[in-house]
Amino acid sequence: MTDRPFGVRLAAAMETRGPLCVGIDPHPSLLAAWGLEMTTSGLERFAMAAVEALAPEIAVLKPQSAFFEAFGSAGIAVLERVLAAGRDAGALLLLDAKRGDIGSTMAAYARAYLTDGSPLAADALTVSPFLGFGSLGPAIDAALGSGRGLFVLCRTSNPEGASVQLAVAPDNPARSAADSAPPMTLSAQIACAAADLNAGVGPMGSIGLVVGATVSGVGADLADALAAVNGPLLAPGIGAQGATAADLTRVFGATLDRVLPTASRSVLDAGPTARGLRDAAARTLDEVRRAFGTG
DSSP, X not given: OOSSOHHHHHHHHHHHHOSOEEEEOOOHHHHHHTXXXXXXXXXXXXXXXXXXXXXXXXXXXXXXXXXXXXXXXXXXXXXXXXXXXXXXXXXXXXXXXXXXXXXXXXXXXXXXXXXXXXXXXXXXXXXXXXXXXXXXXXXXXXXXXXXXXXXXXEEOSSGGGHHHHTXXXXXXXXXXXXXXXXXXXXXXXXXXXXXXXXXXXXXXOSEEEEEOTTOSOOHHHHHHHHHTOOSOEEEEOBSTTSBOHHHHHHHHGGGGXXXXXXXXXXXXXXXXXXHHHHHHHHHHHHHHHHHHTOO
16 A cells, blocks of 8 residues: 555646656557567567656656557566556556456456556556446545545547437436536536545545547536546547647646646657657647646
């Protein structure tokens, strides 16, 4: 168990290192661009080069589990070493695995990724609430009990997500029967549930949300809910997916102080040299700080 909650540690890292998360996505095209083979050895050389270049300077590194899982057990072993090396170098590690299930299966995921002593334990984990926010209970308990965090999918950047996330939920616990306001979308209800878990925690809670920087708009109900979340807002989509740092002000408005933009390919494309990776990350961070009015 860590001595400080994830929200406290993340706030400090964003303050000292800047609000940026860099993904470690060993995509086949990137390995090829770096002159590496699609082997476990190539995977490890890619991932460790990214960790060694970025972990001493970047607030959060986000390994994408799927690219490691594609290599089987040997790839998972590489992921374990990446998590350990990144943590030892001073970065917070967010494992992007988007796990979501029910009951004992969710509890098993929590033991794997959020429990002291597990070789796959990270500082935080991405999770999916689309089997019901309550299904995340084991992960929430494990994260908060061990000083770790979660980033819950809320309003994702992929266009297909809107058909589910913008649907109006039939039950609306956040509003009373006498309230004439329109029903909330599912994404807004997810944000309200996160807000309840983070209430009264300073400087911010450990249950964050994933809201894509490329979305056309979050809607009034989600904007209101995000303002009350009191937790970190992970914003993928900067760079290769088409969003710019300036788009963050449009999407997040008054909640920018809790936004953690994430970039992957736009930084990794600058490899394989450590200098190239660091310079690309620094340029992205400078753009973010200018957009936030802090640079």
